[in-house]
Amino acid sequence: GIQVEQSPPDLILQEGANSTLRCNFSDSVNNLQWFHQNPWGQLINLFYIPSGTKQNGRLSATTVATERYSLLYISSSQTTDSGVYFCAVERGGTSYGKLTFGQGTILTVHP
Amino acid sequence: DADVTQTPRNRITKTGKRIMLECSQTKGHDRMYWYRQDPGLGLRLIYYSFDVKDINKGEISDGYSVSRQAQAKFSLSLESAIPNQTALYFCATSGQLGEQFFGPGTRLTVL
Numbered sequence: 001g002i003q004v005e006q007s008p009p010d011l012i013l014q015e016g017a018n019s020t021l022r023c024n025f026s027d028s029v030n031n032l033q034w035f036h037q038n039p040w041g042q043l044i045n046l047f048y049i050p051s052g053t054k055q056n057g058r059l060s061a062t063t064v065a066t067e068r069y070s071l072l073y074i075s076s077s078q079t080t081d082s083g084v085y086f087c088a089v090e091r092g093g094t095s096y097g098k099l100t101f102g103q104g105t106i107l108t109v110h111p
Numbered sequence: 112d113a114d115v116t117q118t119p120r121n122r123i124t125k126t127g128k129r130i131m132l133e134c135s136q137t138k139g140h141d142r143m144y145w146y147r148q149d150p151g152l153g154l155r156l157i158y159y160s161f162d163v164k165d166i167n168k169g170e171i172s173d174g175y176s177v178s179r180q181a182q183a184k185f186s187l188s189l190e191s192a193i194p195n196q197t198a199l200y201f202c203a204t205s206g207q208l209g210e211q212f213f214g215p216g217t218r219l220t221v222l
Contacts, residue, residue: 004153030209031208031209031210033210033211035213041199041215041216041218042213042215042216043201043213043216045210045211045212045213048208048209048210086153086154088153088154088211090209097142097159097161097205097209098156098159098169099154099156099211101153101154101155102153103151103152103153104153
């Protein structure tokens, strides 16, 4: 099956710093999503981004499908950004409609 | 009101007991999913359903069964719970684009 690798596994920041999270995948995809899991366990859908660039406030994401990677940018980080960030992809074909998740990046933002 | 709800939110049970986790959605989506998350790991797909008459196994379906009672309802059952089924369980829905939206999760502990 498709492999999804996220880096770094852990990231510690001071409030106000910027960061970039990376997601590499091993095959072509129809669908790529970024999620944030907050400290209470809730999974929040951040971006649906199979290709191109999107921005939502302090967060933006870019997917370069031909090179099989996606980047999530967090600017001016806040303590509420802490949690785990997951990348998930859908391969299509027999995997149509099914997401495969990476292992996540644990982000800790200190005040 | 939340678009995707799960009941119960927390459950402690004993080995051998039958457990049902329920999921309801008001998003009008045809596709519904059940995932489990273990500490330090990403999400793994248990079962999914693309409409009321369609049920499919995911990557870790052994020991689980599901029922799609209506477009809006998808339940997960553990016929005879065992301790290694202790995990956080998530229900999700998606529309035709494949963008997935998650419920708040059910924390299940099997003693």
